Amino acid sequence: MIACIRTPHPSLVAAWLTAPALRNQPLILGGLANERGTVIAASTEARALGVREGKSLNQAQQVAPDAIFQPADEPATARVRARLLATLHGISPEVAAADDPGYAFLRLDSLALRWPDRRRLLEEIVRRVESTLAVPPAIGVAGTLFVSKVAADQAEPRAPVIVEVTQTSAYLAALSVDVLPIDEDLRQYLELLGLRTLGALQAISRPAFRRQFGIKALEAYDLALGIDRRRLRRWHPPHRIEEAQPLEPPIDDTQALQFIAHALSERISESLLAAGLGTRMIRIVLDQEGIGPLLIEVSFAYPVTMTGEIFDGIRPRLLKASIAAPLERITVRAGRLEPGYMRQPGLLLRRDGFQESLADAIARLQEEYRPELVQRASLRQDAPPLPDRRILWKPA
């Protein structure tokens, strides 16, 4: 299940955080009243007066002459968006930013063990977002990105809308076609044919819809049925985990270098553990006295977190490095950060010491080396008689 978290436009939230007195006021962001420009965001009070995003500031002033006009603070808006995503990332790393500002998605499946009661999880999300942004979010929960966003649009703060997967079609059927992301031509065409609800679209067969509206409109048709093939594009926090050690006096001893590298690995590991992350690449910069720095990159097959794993990876590379002058400084940086829990399924596999199944053994080899190491072949009888066409290789 996916939760869509909807907050007011981040520019509005940024303005409220800067000046709390602007809350509950008709606030229009985009520029001053006498400026040329368009409305970027409008508060609920301003919207009640007829102001809409995209309108010109002139028009906005005509319908809401007493509203407060302000330019949007772009850096503060970006900070608000990042804070919302970072707050959700603290609950689960499977978080994604939506195209529309003020929306974010959170996959809930991996939280089922920790939060068996979904209501309490949603309350926790509301509590955390409210404590960060000082506005309660509205939440919609559904099986796909589209349906969860539609549910979030219908939800009120502290009253989430939950659409179970089995009820998706029934839930969508009553909604207007306006919820679909379609262009104006198609909207008018649907209107002309009397197709005003998603239920009306659901009643049409897919081939018939395709014949009538063309292949490009099929995406909207699928959405009307609750089918959304878009994948959650995971947002990564802008982490930079780096540790450095200046060396005074400079060292040229391998033992000392290993000792310092181990200490830096420990510090990196602590930072990774604190953030629940693992790294797939460690970059070491060795600043050599009098000559340029030496760069060493170590890649890992899976995200590593523990000191031992990090040090085991970098130690052989350090010993092989062609160090031409004493070292003045060592910098270790963890790159390609991923959620550390990704490793856990591997930990559950039984190892050599136990009798493991063939499937476990294959999974272990593929995790340790690469998926293509162990393959299965099958023959495609219908393919042309060329070896590379007829034989289908797949990782086992």
Add this chain to the structure above:
Amino acid sequence: MPDRLQQAITVLQTRFGSAAPRPAQPDHPARPSGIAELDDLTGIGGWPVGRLSLLAGPIGSGKRTIAQRSVASASREGSVVYIDFPGRLDPQFLSRFGADLGRLLIVRPKNIREGMASARVLARAGADLVCLDLPRTREAGIDAELPHLLHRVAEATSTLLLIQDAEADDAVRYYASLILAFQRSAFIFGRDGDLKGLQLEATVMKNRLAAPGRRARWLMPYPIP
């Protein structure tokens, strides 16, 4: 065997170890190769289970065809692993021998370490037959890995076949319980001039489980679709 004779043998074994008398043909479990002539030749009815069998011979002598036929036969009964170092395995050829490709795992390692680790892990996990098709050039590291692999194979009662084009290392020859040397006597052509198979001559160079030195010759037809 009479009890008194058995007692005498036990005494001699205690005293002289491997130099003591032993039965000429111990009852050792074997996995049929799918080729009757070969099963007769090994003296125990097939490839020894839990042991290493080496198929040696020059390029084109038919050892890979023999191994693949055995792989096809074993895949009909259980899981089979083919460690394909040269990357030349043709699944279509195997399927013509009647192989069940669903039970065949093909490992394509980049180096000896990867290949031997895969063989070890998969044999331990219960693969019935592991066929190691070694690279044409001699690679270092096999001698160090083989004891670990053989330990796993013996523990898991798997069967290990090893195909080597190059002259086998001393270590491989030492650890092998059965060494078969293959030689191609002739190609067999059909009336239409197509290659139909080959005539093989196989010699048991070493056999720890039955009498060595046996020799056999037979026709090995290629599976023509």
